[in-house]
Amino acid sequence: MGNKNETKFELPNAVEMPRYSGIRSFMRLPYEQEISGKDFVILGAPFDTATTYRSGTRFGPEAIRRSSVLLRAANVYHNIRPSDYLNGVDGGDVMTIPGNTERSHKKITDHVKAWVEKGVVPIILGGDHSISLPDLRGVASIHGPLSLIHFDAHGDTWDEYWGEKYTHGSPFRRAMEEGLIDPSRSIQIGMRGTVYDPNDINEARDLGFQVITSDEIREIGLNKTMDLVKERVGQNKVFLTFDIDFLDPAFAPGTGTPEIAGFSSTEAQSMLRRLAGINFVGFDIVEVLPALDPTEITALTAATVVFEFLSLLAIAKKESI
Numbered sequence: 001m002g003n004k005n006e007t008k009f010e011l012p013n014a015v016e017m018p019r020y021s022g023i024r025s026f027m028r029l030p031y032e033q034e035i036s037g038k039d040f041v042i043l044g045a046p047f048d049t050a051t052t053y054r055s056g057t058r059f060g061p062e063a064i065r066r067s068s069v070l071l072r073a074a075n076v077y078h079n080i081r082p083s084d085y086l087n088g089v090d091g092g093d094v095m096t097i098p099g100n101t102e103r104s105h106k107k108i109t110d111h112v113k114a115w116v117e118k119g120v121v122p123i124i125l126g127g128d129h130s131i132s133l134p135d136l137r138g139v140a141s142i143h144g145p146l147s148l149i150h151f152d153a154h155g156d157t158w159d160e161y162w163g164e165k166y167t168h169g170s171p172f173r174r175a176m177e178e179g180l181i182d183p184s185r186s187i188q189i190g191m192r193g194t195v196y197d198p199n200d201i202n203e204a205r206d207l208g209f210q211v212i213t214s215d216e217i218r219e220i221g222l223n224k225t226m227d228l229v230k231e232r233v234g235q236n237k238v239f240l241t242f243d244i245d246f247l248d249p250a251f252a253p254g255t256g257t258p259e260i261a262g263f264s265s266t267e268a269q270s271m272l273r274r275l276a277g278i279n280f281v282g283f284d285i286v287e288v289l290p291a292l293d294p295t296e297i298t299a300l301t302a303a304t305v306v307f308e309f310l311s312l313l314a315i316a317k318k319e320s321i
Contacts, residue, residue: 011073011083019069025090026125026306027068032089037118039086040313042125042306043111044093045284047104050130050167054256060288060302061093061125063254067296068303075311077273082307082314085321091115096127101166105134112138116282123309125302126286128256129156129168132241133175139239139282140180146281147233148172148186151268152243153259155191155204155211168287176207181239183208187232189225189271190214190246193259214261222267226274239282240275242305244298252301254293265301272308276315283309 012028025031026042044061051057074081094111096104108131112122116139124135129152140146150156150172157173159165165174172188175181191201192214204211210232217225245255248262263271288302 014072024062024065024069026065026303027071029088029090031092033092035091035114035118038088038120039317040088040121040123040310041091041115042088042123043091043115044125045096045108045127045131045135046093047096047108047126047131048128049099049104050101051128051256052161052167052169054289054292056289056291057126057128057256057287058096058098059290060127060286060299063288063290063293063296063299064125064285064302064306065090067299068306070300071303071307075307078276078311078315080311080314080318082310085314085317086310088310101130105130105137105166108134109137109141112282113141116142121280121313122282123306124282124284125306126284126288129241129243129286130166130171131286132284133166133171135241135282135284136171136175136180136239137178143237143281145179145182147236147238148175148181149229149233149238149240149275149278150186150188151190151241151246151271152188153190153192153214153245153262154243154257155188155201155209156243157204157207157209158196158200172209173207182236185233185236186210187212187229189217189229190263192261214263222271223274226271229275230278233278235279237281238278240280240309241283242285244285244287244302247301252298254289254291254298255287256289257287265304268301269304269308272305272312276312278312280309280312280316
């Protein structure tokens with residue numbers, strides 16, 4: 001990816017150019033639809049046909065981008081400014097087709113794959129959680145089977161809803177069946193709430209995933225949890241998926257299937273920050289539903305999660321120089 005002296009993108013300075021001005025790209029990144037060799041690309045996947053309850057996450061990418069203008073360029077915790085080390089763009093939205101999951105997923109896969117072929121790490125803004133399946137198809141088509149780090153209140157490994165195999169409750173069972181992820185090197189954290197069957201979580205474990213429930217995280221602590229995550233994935237190539245309902249609805253009300261007794265935004269950020277050193281090749285953030293987010297705190301939190309993704313990439317780039 002070159003060295004630190006190469007020309008990097010420069011984020012507009014809010015002191016010189018007000019935040020409310022300009023086109024709404026993520027953090028006002030350069031908007032570039034042309035697929036080229038960058039370090040990362042922000043892509044929107046505005047699709048919510050596969051939801052099982054409240055729809056509206058098709059508007060998630062726009063809301064996340066809008067809130068992202070509040071973010072500043074430097075990460076104090078990691079003492080790094082991602083733009084000093086990374087060259088990236090906002091690649092806009094993938095064109096999806098309301099009501100047609102199969103065709104929309106194919107378009108997402110093809111678009112993600114085209115960027116990954118150029119050596120780019122994609123960061124995809126959802127959309128419902130079904131988009132993780134085409135995201136993984138696109139990334140795994142280049143990198144091979146991946147380890148998965150999955151932050152969520154729900155395991156999303158159910159087999160079907162109403163006879164439908166492709167919903168936001170089933171992407172990781174499908175991904176495992178398609179050989180996109182290696183469950184023996186993957187981990188799900190934060191599962192909680194009511195389920196359809198008492199054995200639902202154990203069923204995910206039977207599929208090969210390591211699962212750490214919300215209650216278990218509370219018992220062992222955040223640091224130990226993240227140690228287990230890093231141990232599980234090792235040096236494998238990793239895709240990180242973050243469902244915003246990992247957070248308690250007090251911190252992220254704008255989502256379709258909220259679960260009480262979740263994590264605070266502080267706890268989530270702390271966990272993400274402990275993932276430096278992992279070989280990340282893709283990320284997504286899903287299930288932001290702006291219509292239920294009147295103060296936009298959910299969208300802002302999602303944007304900040306993306307910034308933490310960028311910071312992890314920047315640390316890896318810095319250490320490779």
